Amino acid sequence: MKKFLNDPGSFVDEMLEGIYKAHPAVTHVGDDLRCLVTAKVKSGKVGLATGGGSGHLPTFLGFVGDGMLDGAAVGGVFQSPSAEQMLDVTKHIDQGAGVLYIYGNYSGDIINFDMAAELADLEGITVRQVVGNDDVASSIVGEEHKRRGVAGIFFLYKAAGAAAAEGLPLDEVTRLADKARQRTRTMGVALSSCVVPEIGHATFSIGEDEMEIGMGIHGEPGISRKTLAPADAVVDEMMERIFAETDYQAGDEVAVLVNGLGGTPLEELYILFRRVSQLLEARSVTAKHVWIGEFATSMEMAGASISLLHLDAELERLIAAPADTPFFQHIAG
Amino acid sequence: MKKFLNDPGSFVDEMLEGIYKAHPAVTHVGDDLRCLVTAKVKSGKVGLATGGGSGHLPTFLGFVGDGMLDGAAVGGVFQSPSAEQMLDVTKHIDQGAGVLYIYGNYSGDIINFDMAAELADLEGITVRQVVGNDDVASSIVGEEHKRRGVAGIFFLYKAAGAAAAEGLPLDEVTRLADKARQRTRTMGVALSSCVVPEIGHATFSIGEDEMEIGMGIHGEPGISRKTLAPADAVVDEMMERIFAETDYQAGDEVAVLVNGLGGTPLEELYILFRRVSQLLEARSVTAKHVWIGEFATSMEMAGASISLLHLDAELERLIAAPADTPFFQHIAG
Amino acid sequence: MTRETLNAADLIELFERWKELFADQRDVLIALDGKVGDSDLGITMSKAFAAASEAVAAEGASAGLGKLLRTAGAIMARTAPSTMGTLTATGFLRASKAVDGMEVLDTAAMAAFWRAYRDGVAERGKAKLGDKTLLDVLDPIATTLEDAAQNGLALPEALNRAADAADAALEATKAMLAQHGKAAAFQQKTIGLQDAGATVGVMLIRHMATFASGQGI
C-alpha cells in the first residue's frame, strides 16, 4: 500500500479535516465530521441529502453546495454511514419542505437510508428516496433494480439540485431526480485495483495487460475480463451496451460524463471522449453538456466510466443551471 | 504500459481532438491542433500565452479562458512545442497590446520560446517573458534561476490573467506575473513513475515503500529518496523547505495549491492539506485561497506537490478574481 | 462450567468472547468477503463486536439483559454500518425488545431472542429464504430453538442443536445463487461458495453454544 496517510484508521477523518479547512462553504453537524452540510441552509427549500462510503471523491460530499446538495453523510472507505448519521444530516437540512435522499443502490446504504427515513418520519420529516442504478454492467435489462449506482448519480444530483434551487416542491424534485435516474446509463472499465487503507492490499488482482469491462467502483466484478484493447475499441464496446438499451433518435441531446476512477490521467479520458463524441455524431446525437474528469472514483483505481443522460427540455434546463460546490462549479452560459 | 490509447504516436493529437470536442470555448490556429487559443480573443487586451510538453493536464492548455490565458502551444508528451507553433499562437492572440509568455524553466522550452520571441519581434509584436521557477527542490537558494517550473505556475497564470482582464498594459501585467513568480514556492514528492506513451515503460523505478522528495514532473531527481513516511512527516519536510526561504509573518496571507501528480486520489491530497493548514495556523498565516486537485500532472505518476504564493494586497485581488476555463472555474465571492 | 441459563453478567462475558472471536477471524472473514464482495466483513465485524463488548462491559450487569442488548445494537449500528453491521445491530435491538425485563435467558427465552433477531434481519434486509444471506442460517436457528423449547431441552443442548442446524444451513448456502449485496454481481461464481454473512451467523451461534456448554473457547 503506497498512500499519503498517517494511520489507516484515521484516513477518512483526516481527509474530512482537510476538507473543512479548505472549504468554509461546508460544515458538519455537531461534532461528527462525517455529517457534512452546507454552511448556509436555504430556508424553505427542499433538502437534498446523499451519502455512502468514502473513497469516491468528489462523490459524495463534494457536491454539497449551491445548485446541488445540502448534505451528505459519509462512512469509512467503501462503508455506508450509519442511519443515525443520515438522520442527523436530515434533521439539519430539513426546512419543513421535506428531504430527498439520492444515493447509490448498495445493500449497506439502502438498509441504513431506509432506517434513517423511518426515524426521520417519526420526527415528522417527510423523506423521499431515489436510488441511483445507472451501472449497465451490473445487471441485465429487466433487472435494473439490481444495478449499482456509479458516476451517473452526478446527473441526479445536478437535476435535483437545480430543481430544488428553483423552489420546486418535494414531489416535483423527486419526480425530476427519478426521471434523470431513468434516463442515465453508465459503463465502466477498470485497469487496476484500488487499495482500501484498512485492508492494505489490492482489492483484486488484474494482469499487466488486462482490463475488466463493467467493473464496479469498489472492485465488483464486471462483464468480462480481457486483454486491454485500443481506446476506441474499449469505448465502442462500452457505448454499444449503452446504445442497446436507450432509444436515442437523431437530433436528440445527451449530457456526457467521462469519469476517471482515480488513477487514470486526464489525457486518457479525453482520448476516450473523442471516440464517444464520434459515436454520438454518427447517430446525429448532440453532446449538449460534457464533463470530463474525476466525479466518482475508487481511490487509486485506474479506469474510467462513461455516463450518458438522455436529455429532454426540462432535464436540459436543470443540467444547464449554475452550480457552485467545493468540487464542482458550473457557470451557466 | 497500461493506458487508454490507440497508438502512442497519436496520443497527443487524439487527446486534443477530445478537448476541442468537449470545450467549444477553445479552438486551434489553422490546422494545427497543438496551437490552442481561446475562441473569443478579447480586443485590446494584453495576450497571455503559455506552452510546454503534453502530459501535464490541465497544464498547460487547460487554463486558456476568461480571466486566465489566451493561448497555449503544446508539444508531444514532455516535449516542447516548436518555436513556429508558439509564434502562430502569438500572432493569433496579439491585439496590438503585446503578448506575455509564461512558461516553465526547461531548456527545451526556453530555447523555443526565445526563438519564437525573436520571430515575433520581427513581425512587430512586443513579447515579454516570465519563466516560472517555483520548484524549491531543483536548486539551492542563490541559484533560483536554475529551478524548474512546476505546479506553482498556476498562480502566475491566475495573477497575470486577472491583470490582463482588468485591462492593464503589458509592462504592468509582466510586473505582476513576475511578482507572483518571485513569491511562489513549490515542493513535490513522488511515489511512482510515469510512463511516456512513446517510450512505453516507467521513466524511473522506485521501491514499493519508497518516496522521492523533490522529484520533478518529468521524473527528474529530487533531493532525497527514502522510505515513505506518514503523511504529516512528509508535509513537514516539504513545508520546512518552503518556510526556510520565505519570510511569512504572523498575519500574512497565502494562497495554497495542493496538486496531485496524476495517480494520487483526492482523499490523500486533503490529508496532506490538513497538515499544511496546521503548519500555517501555527505561524498565524492565513490560507486565504486554497485549491486542491490536479493542476500540473505527470501522466499517471502518484505523488503530490504543495505550492504557496505569498499574497499581498494586489496579488490577493488578482487571485480572487473570477475565471472560467475548460479545466478551472473560479466564482469570485 | 455449563450454563443452563445466561444472565446479564454472562452476556457481558459472551460479548467479550465474541469480540475475541471476530478479532481472530478478522482475516478469514476479509478473505471470505473478498471472494465475492468487498473484503470489509472482517473489519466491520471485529469493530462492531469490539465496540459492543466495551460498551456492555462499561454499562455493567446491573443494566439488565434488555438494556445491554440495546446498547450493543445501538453501538454496532453506529460503529459498523455495513450491511452485516446494520443487520446484526438490528438483530440485537430486536432481541433486546424480545427479552426486555427478563433476568435470565433459558431455552424459551433464547428462542424468542433468535426469533426476534431473525425477523428483524428479514424485515430490514427484505431477503427471502434461499437468497444466500445471513437469513438462511438465522431461520433454522430460530426454528430449532423453538422446537427445543417445546421439547424442554436445556439451553446448552438447545444451542448446540441450533448451531448444528446453522452449520447445515451454511453448507446449503453453497448451492445457492447470491441475490443480494455485492455478491449478487458475481452471479454463477457464487455457486459453490458459502455465504459470508451466513458464516458470521454460524460463528455467533456456535460460540454462544460453546459458551453455554462451558467448553473452553
Place this chain on the structure above:
Amino acid sequence: MTRETLNAADLIELFERWKELFADQRDVLIALDGKVGDSDLGITMSKAFAAASEAVAAEGASAGLGKLLRTAGAIMARTAPSTMGTLTATGFLRASKAVDGMEVLDTAAMAAFWRAYRDGVAERGKAKLGDKTLLDVLDPIATTLEDAAQNGLALPEALNRAADAADAALEATKAMLAQHGKAAAFQQKTIGLQDAGATVGVMLIRHMATFASGQGI
C-alpha cells in the same frame, strides 16, 4: 568510395545514413538520456533525422546544399522541438547560411559548416564550454576542421581527425558537472557519465567521417 568533397546528392545520402543511424541508436540514446534526463533523446533524434532525410530527398539535389540544409533545419525545428532537436535545427540552419551558394563541401567549407553550427548552438543555448553539453564536442570539431583546412588536409582525413577530437571531448564530458537542461538536476550524479547531447554530436561527425571515407556504414 572515398569522397574528397560532398555535393548536394551526397548530402541527401548522408541524411539517409544519419536517419538509419538514429533509428538504430534510438534505444541507446533513450537509455543514455534516461540516466540523467527524460529519456526522449532517442525519440527526438530519430524523428528529426527521419523527417529531415525525407524532406531533403523529396527536394532533390538540384535544390543545392544551402537550400537542403535549410530544409533539414526547418523541418527538424518543427518535428523535434526538444533542446537537442532545436539546437540541432539551429546548427543546420546556421550551416546552411555558411555554405549557401557552394556546389561542394571541401575541408575549408566543412570547417565553415561546423563553425557556424557550433556558434549557432552556443548562441541559442547560452552554454559555456565545460558545461557538459553538446557544445563541448562541437567546439573541437570546428577547431580541428579549421586546423585541417589550414594544413590542407583532405576531407576524409579532416573529418576523421574531427571525429577523433570529438571522441576525446566526449570522454572529457564524463568528468564535467552538468549545468544545463534536465541533467543539471542530477548534480554530482552526472560525474562519470558522458553527456547525451555530446554523444549525438559525436555520432553525427563520426558518421560523416565514415561516409566521406567511403567505409561501409
